[in-house]
Amino acid sequence: MNEDIITLAIETSCDETSCAVLRNGREVLSNIISSQIEIHKKFGGVVPEVASRKHIENINIIIQQALDEAGVSFKDVDLVGVTQGPGLVGALLVGISSAKAIAYGLNKPLIGVNHIEGHVCANYIEFKDLQPPFTCLIVSGGHTYLVQVEGYTKYEMVGRTRDDAAGEAFDKVARALGLSYPGGPIIDKLSKKGDAAAVDFPRVFLEADSYDFSFSGLKTAVLNYLNSAKQKGEDIVVEDVAASFQQAVIEVLVEKSIRLAKERKSDKIVMAGGVAANEGLRDLMEKRGREEGIRVYYPSRILCTDNAAMIGSAAYFNYIAGNISDLSLNVEPNLELK
């Protein structure tokens, strides 16, 4: 069986309507992403009902664009992949309803995909030779996970955030600094001009053996620092606060990733998710990786954000593993990675 397998994939877990076409799970023929970020900016964050309304308006337009750009038609599609969760339930429902109709209409297999697994698989697209096992840090506005990837569809969830996701902490601190949404890219940019040692914010490592994360204390520390500076009438150097905050986040992310990789004798650390586009995080992870003899991978910026190509890659590997969903597949807003 040497024939190419064409995957059509749909991702609508949050505020991006995305559809992609892949050949054999690693080659992206198209990856259309319609971002709603400008719409949600005025609300200061993603509003679920608004996101769902945009998804239903856009979904078939995006699907057709993905087919056109890939130069294929529905009849070339061998399987349909779709994000099953985690995510916003109303948003997920648009994608899953659409994907089920397409799979049924084509009489082709349907694969429900875990969004977090999709983020991991973005790296298989970026690095054609990358193979499990490896240690993986998944960080975004919605997720913070440390995972030991044992096979293409086999994961061990080792650590997670106990409160805010890393990207969420960036958003909240950005808001406190009077910066716009989303906060991550702006703080990353300002950090380059600031002194990361200017303010000594706490590094929250939790229990000595824990791989979990906590960012809400750090966020509170930043808010307290800003309040007390205001009360004392001191000027705040936004760049310094941004750089010091970012340093406190990424040191914890990097050190826990390195510790897990060493414990599991992994020679690869793979990063995924929106915050994996943070240059401060990339630089520090690479530096520490070099010191420890661990190779560090992260996907290009576009594959870090929520996109359907990564869902298509995960769908392909699940298809190969025989994990096919039936037509009663439902969304799971709190789906866990197993």
Place this chain on the structure above:
Amino acid sequence: MKVLAIDTSTMMATCAVLDEERLLGEFSLNQDMSHSENLIPMVKEIMDNLKLEISDIDLFAASIGPGSFTGLRIGIATVKSLAHVLDKPVVGISTLEGLAFNIVHSGIIVPMIDARRNRVYTAIYKKDGQRLKSLLDPTTMDMDELLELLDKEHTNIVVNGNGASLYRDKIKDKLKDRVEFAPISLNSPRAASIAELALIKKDEIEHNYYNLVPIYLKESQAQQDIRKREG
């Protein structure tokens, strides 16, 4: 011409296949919050039993609201994508018109769908040959306000929909013997009615699988809040 119609605007998920004058099959399930799970299997069940392929369908129809936002999107996403993948025409039909179409009555037909907080999605129709004439276009209305209006302007009224069941006592108190309640079998959305309306209206409605969207008759809460803030 074979029509497949779907209505998931309320707790009732319903789908039907109609072949011109003939109802070939209808499948309705009244189960809370399981439309996403049930809908495609229900469609498949009908098609398999009829020994038809989904590609045998010539026209797809969806009930487009008002109703449950999430329910509507499940039905519409399904219908849009079926039409898209098979490149067939699609027609969207008002949920309220679909409900009213269940009823054969010479007077006034008032479908009501619960919109929470003493409000209903409603409209007022009168039969006009095979069609329905709208005396009040679909809107969201306070229940007391609607009863006031009906009391003042209408007699010989039939009501249906989950709003009519919910406010049964209130309606009866106000309109007394000028109102009748639809029997259970005609009280909920029926995909067969949506399918028949789609056949009647297919040449006058300009929907396609790209532009078919729900009619919410309500802004999202966040949008309302922004409007209030901005005055």
